[in-house]
Amino acid sequence: MKVESNKLGMALFVASEAFFFSLLILAYLYFQTASGGTRVAHNQLDPLTTGAFSLCLIGSSLTIWLAGRSARQGSNQRAAMWVILTVLLGLVFLAGQGMEWSRLLGSGVTMAQGLFGTTFFTLTGFHGLHVLIGLLALSIFIGLSFSSHGSAPKPGTLEVLSLYWHFVDVVWIVIFSVIYLRLVFA
Amino acid sequence: MSDTALVPESHEALPRISAAGGLLSWIASVDHKQIGIMYLLISLFFFGVGGIESLLMRIQLAQPGEHFLSPQEYNQIFTMHGTTMIFLVVMPLLIGFSTYLVPLMIGARDMAFPRLNALSFWLLVFGGFLLYYSFIDGGAPATGWFSYAPLSESAYSTSKGVSYWALGLLAVGTGTLATAINLMVTIINLRVKGMTLRRVPLFVWMVLVNGFIILFAMPPLNASLIMLLGDRLLGAHFFTAAGGGSPILWQHYFWAFGHPEVYIMILPAWGMISEIIPVFSRKPIFGYEFVAGSSVAIAVLSFAVYAHHMFVVGLGHPFDAAFSLASLTIAVPTGVKIFNWIATMWGGKIRFKTPMLFATAFLVLFTIGGISGVTFAMVPIDWQTTDTYYVVAHFHYVLFGGTLFGVFAGLYYWFPKITGKLLSERLGKWHFWLTLIGFNLTFFVQHLLGLAGMARRVYTYPNFPGWGDMNLISTVGAFVLAIATLVLVWNLIVSLRRGQSAGDNPWEAWTLEWATSSPPPVHNFDSVPPVRGRRPLWDLAHPDQADEMSPARAGGTNA
Numbered sequence: 001m002k003v004e005s006n007k008l009g010m011a012l013f014v015a016s017e018a019f020f021f022s023l024l025i026l027a028y029l030y031f032q033t034a035s036g037g038t039r040v041a042h043n044q045l046d047p048l049t050t051g052a053f054s055l056c057l058i059g060s061s062l063t064i065w066l067a068g069r070s071a072r073q074g075s076n077q078r079a080a081m082w083v084i085l086t087v088l089l090g091l092v093f094l095a096g097q098g099m100e101w102s103r104l105l106g107s108g109v110t111m112a113q114g115l116f117g118t119t120f121f122t123l124t125g126f127h128g129l130h131v132l133i134g135l136l137a138l139s140i141f142i143g144l145s146f147s148s149h150g151s152a153p154k155p156g157t158l159e160v161l162s163l164y165w166h167f168v169d170v171v172w173i174v175i176f177s178v179i180y181l182r183l184v185f186a
Numbered sequence: 187m188s189d190t191a192l193v194p195e196s197h198e199a200l201p202r203i204s205a206a207g208g209l210l211s212w213i214a215s216v217d218h219k220q221i222g223i224m225y226l227l228i229s230l231f232f233f234g235v236g237g238i239e240s241l242l243m244r245i246q247l248a249q250p251g252e253h254f255l256s257p258q259e260y261n262q263i264f265t266m267h268g269t270t271m272i273f274l275v276v277m278p279l280l281i282g283f284s285t286y287l288v289p290l291m292i293g294a295r296d297m298a299f300p301r302l303n304a305l306s307f308w309l310l311v312f313g314g315f316l317l318y319y320s321f322i323d324g325g326a327p328a329t330g331w332f333s334y335a336p337l338s339e340s341a342y343s344t345s346k347g348v349s350y351w352a353l354g355l356l357a358v359g360t361g362t363l364a365t366a367i368n369l370m371v372t373i374i375n376l377r378v379k380g381m382t383l384r385r386v387p388l389f390v391w392m393v394l395v396n397g398f399i400i401l402f403a404m405p406p407l408n409a410s411l412i413m414l415l416g417d418r419l420l421g422a423h424f425f426t427a428a429g430g431g432s433p434i435l436w437q438h439y440f441w442a443f444g445h446p447e448v449y450i451m452i453l454p455a456w457g458m459i460s461e462i463i464p465v466f467s468r469k470p471i472f473g474y475e476f477v478a479g480s481s482v483a484i485a486v487l488s489f490a491v492y493a494h495h496m497f498v499v500g501l502g503h504p505f506d507a508a509f510s511l512a513s514l515t516i517a518v519p520t521g522v523k524i525f526n527w528i529a530t531m532w533g534g535k536i537r538f539k540t541p542m543l544f545a546t547a548f549l550v551l552f553t554i555g556g557i558s559g560v561t562f563a564m565v566p567i568d569w570q571t572t573d574t575y576y577v578v579a580h581f582h583y584v585l586f587g588g589t590l591f592g593v594f595a596g597l598y599y600w601f602p603k604i605t606g607k608l609l610s611e612r613l614g615k616w617h618f619w620l621t622l623i624g625f626n627l628t629f630f631v632q633h634l635l636g637l638a639g640m641a642r643r644v645y646t647y648p649n650f651p652g653w654g655d656m657n658l659i660s661t662v663g664a665f666v667l668a669i670a671t672l673v674l675v676w677n678l679i680v681s682l683r684r685g686q687s688a689g690d691n692p693w694e695a696w697t698l699e700w701a702t703s704s705p706p707p708v709h710n711f712d713s714v715p716p717v718r719g720r721r722p723l724w725d726l727a728h729p730d731q732a733d734e735m736s737p738a739r740a741g742g743t744n745a
Contacts, residue, residue: 005298005375012367012401020405023439027413027424030435112421115430122416122424 006160014167017130021171024126025178028119032182040116044109046100047180053096054176057131060089061169064138064162071158079158080145083138086165090135097128120179127175130168137161216300217708218289221307223604225282226597228311229275230675235318236270237671239263244628244664247657250649260645261328262347266317268331269351272451273358274314276585279593280454281306281365284393286604288369290699290706291387293378293714298371306361306368313357320350327351330643332444333414335425335436340418349418352411359404359411366400369393378698380717387697387720388471391478392457395485396450402489403446410439437496445492449484451585455592456481456523459545462595463527465695466542467534470721470733473526480519487516497568506565513563517556524553539693540614544595547622551587555580558633573643576636582629594621594674601678602692606704607685613677620670627663631656696721 003011032041067082101121104110109117141161144153212220242263246255255263285303289296297303320326327347329338338348373394377386386394414436416422423429425436456477464471471477493501493509527549536542558580562568571577594617602608635656640647647653691700700723702711715726719733 002375005371008374009299009367009371012370012397013363016363016367016401016405019402020409023406023409023442027409027435030432031430034430034432110421111416112423115423118416118422118424118429118431122413122422126412 004156006156007163010160010163014163017167018171021123021126021174024119024123025174028123029178031115031119040109040114041120041179042183044104044107044116045180045183047184050096050100050176050180053093054172056089056096057093057169057172060086060093061166063089064158064165068158068162071155076145076152080142083142083145083158087135087138087142090131090138094128094131094135097124123175123179127168127171130171134161134165134168137164216296216304218285218297218300218303219604219706219708219710221303222282222284222286224307225278225285225310228314229278229282232270232274232278232314233671236267236275237668239267239270241664241668243267244661246645247647248661249658250647250654252646255645257645258325258328261643262321262326264643265327265330265347265351269317269327269355270314271585272331272447273355274310274317276451276589276593277358277362278310280396280451280589281362283458283593283596283600284369284396284454285365287600287699288372288390288393289376290603290702290710291390291697292373292376292381293698293711293717294372294376295710297368298376299368302364302368306365309357309361309364313354313359313361316357317350317354320345320347323350332440333436334440335414335417335433336427338414338418338436339426341426349415352415352418356408356411359407362400363404366397366404370397370401373397378714378717381698384475385717385720387457388460388474388477389454389457392453392460392481395478395481396453399446399450399453399485399488403443403450405443406439407443407447410436410443413439434496434499437499438493441492441495442489444495446488448584449488452589452592453481453484455548455589455596458592458596458599459527459548460523461695461697462541462545462599463530465599465693466537466539466545467531468537469530469534471526472529472532474720476522477526480522483519484516487512487519491516491563494563494568497565498572510563510565514560517560517563520556524549524556539598540609540611540618541595541599541693543615543618544591544598547618548588548591548595551583551591551625555583555585555587559584571636573641574636575632575640575642578642579629579632579636582625582632586625586629591621594618599693600699601681602688603699603704603706605682605685606688607681608688608692609681609685610677613673613680617670617673617677620666620673624663624666624668624670627666628660629663631659635660691723696724698722 063082063086067079067086070076070082071079101124104117104120109120111117111121138161141153141157144151212224215221215224242255243260246252246260285297288294318326323346325345325347327333327338327343327350328345329343329348329351333348333351336342373386373390377383383391413422413424417424417426417431423431425431425433427433460471460477490512491509493505494513497506497509531546538546558576562571562577562580598609598614635653636642638650638653640653647657688704690702690704692704693700698711698714698717699706701715715722719725721733725732
């Protein structure tokens with residue numbers, strides 16, 4: 001029962017990152033309950049729009065799983081196509097986040113404006129950064145898949161990337177629940 | 187089944203011998219031995235820098251009311267001393283030894299991720315220089331190594347020092363996290379056939395447990411650092427009370443890292459002691475399982491004790507009581523190990539070579555530091571002694587008397603393996619006695635000064651009876667320590683040039699790193715002796731008296 005080294009390393013990294021995000025989420029919740037931040041969140045956030053973009057990220061977990069399945073069936077070209085779709089869905093999610101950020105910044109909600117901005121931008125910003133890093137890694141994977149120089153990604157690479165990508169997705173589900181769904185049910 | 191175990195091949199290319207030689211072969215290296223040596227060298231460099239900083243402080247404090255340093259300079263220097271010694275000396279020293287030794291001890295060719303290993307090291311170098319660049323760009327941080335908010339906020343720390351501090355530590359911390367993952371995967375996946383987790387050397391056990399602590403101690407540090415940077419650079423309000431933030435949150439997050447950090451800085455030293463004491467007592471370690479198991483207990487508990495750094499905050503009695511209890515509890519698994527080491531020495535044929543001298547002194551000094559540590563778990567005593575020199579005395583007994591004595595023991599022990607040359611015993615004994623005397627002169631009186639109420643982190647002190655004398659003793663001790671360190675450096679240089687040739691196994695030790703040549707070849711081993719117990723080289727030399735270890739006890743014979 002030996003876990004392959006790359007996968008084990010990624011699993012350990014993900015465990016550490018999970019704790020990192022827990023601390024940022026904890027800070028968000030702490031300041032939301034300790035101050036009037038909930039009101040700002042209520043006035044400024046749009047759970048429906050962000051929810052729609054969130055579906056893209058959740059969908060991308062499905063597409064990367066399909067990519068892994070294709071790779072296991074030996075169809076590397078089809079796997080690469082699924083990864084391309086994953087990247088596109090990730091890009092749509094990031095675009096959605098960018099639109100939300102510019103809307104918030106436009107209406108005066110910034111890091112410096114108050115505790116809501118401080119915690120919201122830090123939390124979603126760090127998640128966005130993780131999405132971006134994942135997209136870069138997946139793009140490199142795509143590039144290598146189509147390169148003709150014999151540098152095709154090793155088997156198992158996609159599994160390691162999937163682990164990271166699913167993690168980024170799960171973190172978003174938690175963040176979405178904590179920030180947006182709380183507003184819906186509040 | 188063949189007796190010679192096959193070394194698991196590393197899945198990344200080993201450095202080519204043709205590239206060996208010249209500076210580039212070091213800078214571009216992904217070899218765990220070269221990277222380990224570079225860790226040790228950079229730590230030694232920063233040990234000199236941090237040591238000079240401590241001498242500057244001791245000159246300022248030699249007598250009451252001196253003006254050798256201004257208060258501002260003093261604050262910068264004590265902050266840099268603490269930060270340097272923790273992040274750029276003790277941690278890299280331990281990581282350096284881990285990086286060098288773990289693959290050799292488990293019979294592997296290299297780390298699981300050699301390139302990541304190099305990245306970790308260069309992140310440390312980058313972070314260290316980033317931190318020190320603050321001196322050039324407007325002044326070093328002056329907030330202590332713990333950078334309490336709101337003092338560390340831009341309203342009170344107007345220079346860029348704290349931002350450099352935070353960025354530097356982010357780089358260093360990220361590198362440390364990567365190394366921890368690398369070491370853990372190496373230990374879990376690359377052990378040679380027969381090297382079960384119940385047979386690995388205890389040093390490897392400690393590194394593995396340490397990996398888990400690092401994995402969950404770095405996130406709170408990174409989180410607090412990015413929050414502080416947000417406050418300072420983007421006007422966020424995490425820790426500014428005026429903006430509704432909470433300065434106490436900094437303390438929670440920082441100490442959620444800071445206390446596990448204390449164990450990160452001692453576990454590998456315990457591992458070294460657990461290797462050295464058996465070899466120089468000519469006995470196997472007493473209670474292997476207890477040394478390993480108590481470390482796991484410590485790793486778990488280390489996350490439940492951090493708020494004993496915060497008893498003066500006023501978090502409430504239930505809170506204080508819970509953390510007091512946990513902090514008292516963690517002394518138990520720590521004490522277990524002390525008895526393991528004493529019992530290993532008991533009745534042994536002890537050879538007091540320099541490594542063993544340092545290891546023996548470690549037992550005494552670390553116990554003193556441990557006992558003064560337990561006193562802080564008692565809330566009223568903590569209220570009385572917090573922020574005094576009693577605290578300074580305590581953590582120097584643990585970090586210097588403990589970790590550094592362990593590291594010195596390890597340096598004398600493994601230097602022959604690393605270089606092929608023995609360190610001079612004569613200079614080694616000079617180094618040992620000067621260090622022992624200098625250390626106790628410097629720090630023992632600080633217990634008394636602290637109990638008398640002398641505040642730490644202040645550039646001078648009132649002329650109370652005895653305070654000037656005791657501080658003078660401390661300053662003299664610091665200079666004795668400086669001389670001791672010069673003896674060490676001299677020993678390193680002289681022994682490297684004309685030291686006695688070491689041979690493969692100068693100490694008649696039993697673990698796998700001694701089965702290869704000194705220094706080991708790039709690929710570490712040509713062949714590895716069969717591993718059927720915890721002391722493969724003993725079993726090889728004394729097949730009739732091999733350590734009794736049935737497959738069932740050793741947890742199976744699987745690779």
